[in-house]
Amino acid sequence: MSGQPLVVARNVSKSFGHVEVLKGIDLEVQRGQVVCLLGPSGSGKTTFLRCINQLETYDGGRIRVDGDLVGLEERGGRLHRLPDKRIAAQRREIGMVFQRFNLFPHMTALENVVEAPCQVLREPRAQAVARARALLERVGLADRAGNYPAQLSGGQQQRVAIARALAMRPKLMLFDEPTSALDPELVGEVLAVMKELAADGTTMIVVTHEVAFAREVADEVVFMDGGVVVERGAPAEVIGAPKHERTRTFLARMR
Numbered sequence: 001m002s003g004q005p006l007v008v009a010r011n012v013s014k015s016f017g018h019v020e021v022l023k024g025i026d027l028e029v030q031r032g033q034v035v036c037l038l039g040p041s042g043s044g045k046t047t048f049l050r051c052i053n054q055l056e057t058y059d060g061g062r063i064r065v066d067g068d069l070v071g072l073e074e075r076g077g078r079l080h081r082l083p084d085k086r087i088a089a090q091r092r093e094i095g096m097v098f099q100r101f102n103l104f105p106h107m108t109a110l111e112n113v114v115e116a117p118c119q120v121l122r123e124p125r126a127q128a129v130a131r132a133r134a135l136l137e138r139v140g141l142a143d144r145a146g147n148y149p150a151q152l153s154g155g156q157q158q159r160v161a162i163a164r165a166l167a168m169r170p171k172l173m174l175f176d177e178p179t180s181a182l183d184p185e186l187v188g189e190v191l192a193v194m195k196e197l198a199a200d201g202t203t204m205i206v207v208t209h210e211v212a213f214a215r216e217v218a219d220e221v222v223f224m225d226g227g228v229v230v231e232r233g234a235p236a237e238v239i240g241a242p243k244h245e246r247t248r249t250f251l252a253r254m255r
């Protein structure tokens with residue numbers, strides 16, 4: 001399977017009530033690649049990300065991660081929703097980092113990172129603790145392991161959230177505007193961690209308004225508007241020389 005893209009989405013559609021917010025999205029992400037989704041607020045970026053890890057169901061099209069149909073199985077020539085247990089198993093393989101960090105407030109940074117490997121993967125505690133310490137070191141927080149979320153800055157909390165997601169050894173990391181809730185001076189430290197993950201070969205899909213980050217780190221930039229992909233390509237093309245008026249207008253507003 002290693003030659004296949006890790007993520008393949010074809011013609012994905014999704015409505016909330018009568019409003020169609022995804023109108024046939026296609027996406028491929030190769031292993032080790034970083035894809036950044038850019039676009040104005042309300043264009044469907046977050047919804048698409050949430051469909052990939054099944055925080056939302058999609059109405060039409062197909063999403064495959066590592067060859068497996070996400071949330072669905074084909075039986076007797078028809079698609080059926082997977083049983084919850086199998087959905088949970090698929091979700092475990094995808095890490096997600098949200099705009100709000102959602103750490104457990106009553107647990108230290110270390111405990112936040114240890115929790116899922118112990119409870120869900122049944123890793124021996126000593127092993128999970130050793131890995132959690134290594135992950136906290138990787139996100140630059142080795143000295144904060146014993147702190148509670150309330151004792152950490154927003155940037156530090158978000159870095160713990162990244163370590164917590166990595167602790168599940170995900171095949172794919174999804175980032176949903178990971179820096180947009182942060183004070184401006186804390187954005188850089190989170191982007192720096194994400195940049196290192198990318199350099200280490202982590203497969204990532206990142207919804208972001210950080211155009212400079214996308215330009216520097218993305219292998220591909222996908223510009224969405226109104227539930228469709230307007231334009232996609234290398235960052236130098238989409239950000240450096242956008243072909244579509246909508247992309248140009250959006251980028252001009254970001255400056």
Ligand code: ADP
Pocket residue numbers: 016021039040041042043044045046047048
């Ligand atoms: P983006 O991430 O590009 O800002 P979203 O995916 O968050 O866009 O939203 C796309 C559209 O879907 C918006 O119009 C939003 O109001 C709508 N939407 C998102 N989630 C829901 C929901 N749970 N129920 C109803 N409408 C929703």
